[in-house]
Amino acid sequence: MTNVKSLLAVATDPSLKEPDLATTFDIVEEIQRKKGNAKDAVAAIRRNLLTGESTTQCHTIEVLDACMKNCGEDFYAEVFTKSFMDALKTVVTVSLVLSNSSYFVTL
Numbered sequence: 001m002t003n004v005k006s007l008l009a010v011a012t013d014p015s016l017k018e019p020d021l022a023t024t025f026d027i028v029e030e031i032q033r034k035k036g037n038a039k040d041a042v043a044a045i046r047r048n049l050l051t052g053e054s055t056t057q058c059h060t061i062e063v064l065d066a067c068m069k070n071c072g073e074d075f076y077a078e079v080f081t082k083s084f085m086d087a088l089k090t091v092v093t094v095s096l097v098l099s100n101s102s103y104f105v106t107l
Contacts, residue, residue: 004030004041012048012059019062027063028070035074041067042078046087057091 004027011023031037045067048060067075078084 002037002040004037005044008041008044008048008060008063011063012056014053014055016055016059019059024063024066028066031067031071031075038071038074038078042075042084046084049087049091
C-alpha cells in the first residue's frame with residue numbers, strides 16, 4: 001500500500017464525524033512531492049467513491065476538493081479521465097435517486 005493510499009484510508013475512515021484536515025493536507029503534500037503519486041491518489045479516490053459507504057464518500061469528496069485546489073496539472077489530468085468521471089457520475093446519480101426516493105416517502 002502506497003503512502004497516499006494509507007493516508008487516504010485514515011482521512012476517509014467512516015468512523016470520523018468530521019473530515020480529517022491534517023491528513024487531507026498530508027495527502028496533498030504527498031501528491032505534490034512525487035509526480036507518480038497523482039495517478040495512485042486518483043485511483044484510490046475513485047475506489048473510495050465507489051464503496052457505497054456514504055460517510056467515506058463524503059470524506060473522499062473533501063479530499064478530492066483539497067487536491068483539486070492544491071495539486072496542479074498532473075492531478076487534474078488524472079481526474080479528467082473517462083473512468084474517474086464515470087465513477088463520479090455514478091456516485092452523484094445514486095445520491096440523487098436516493099434523495100428523491102426519500103422525498104417521495106415523506107409525501
